[in-house]
Amino acid sequence: MFTKTAKQYDAVYSYKDYESESELITSMVRQRVESSKTLLDVACGTGKHLKHLSKQFDCTGVDLDTEMLAIAKDRIPDVPLHNGDMCEFNLNTKFDAVLCLFSSIGYTKTIERMEQAIANMASHLQPGGMPLVEPWISPEAWLVGNIDSETYKTDEFVVTRMMISEPVERGRLVLEFLIGDSNSISEVTETHEMGWFTHDEYLNAFKKAGLLIEHLEGGLTGRGIYIGIKA
């Protein structure tokens, strides 16, 4: 995960427009259930969606990584944030909408854990509530040996990230970072063990969790989005 590079996360993903994504999420939720009030962001990361969504909903966030949560806490001190695994957390509360965005579901890695995560999201929904899950890459789009590098600059540091996709089961990303500030340059490696899932595997997981499911092509970032309704 991003434990060693949480401080660089927002710089590396600075191309993402969290504000317009949040506007789209708001309209997806409100078009389906106008009265929706409460929203949980599972794998909320540094809280950039929650910053915008908390102007529209009573929001809560969950993430496994305490470094990412610490950044989210600084960004959105008034939003309750919890440390937990998406497959197992239990907040003893039910929400009108539960999100899991930007490939986070891929970190469940196996079908069993992906199904557990979807079932756990379903158990945090009110009847009529809505899960919105943005999938990780599809198996058709997964290119083994794909190598990529990019450099990002902020006032505090420069970070260059090189990434390779490895041929391990359903996908492994190895990321090498060079992080430089006015004192030194350091090198960090992170291995992201993930899993791609087929369209049918996502559909099946939603059905097993007792959710009606709809798939929108395109979605927020081009990977599509699964939207359910809890009966």
Ligand SMILES: C[S@@+](CC[C@H](N)C(=O)[O-])C[C@H]1O[C@@H](n2cnc3c(N)ncnc32)[C@H](O)[C@@H]1O
């Ligand atoms: C690509 S980031 C997405 C973060 C945020 N949703 C966004 O849009 O920027 C993936 C996030 O999933 C979190 N994560 C990975 N495995 C998790 C798990 N089992 N339970 C909860 N969060 C997890 C990571 O800590 C990280 O914050």
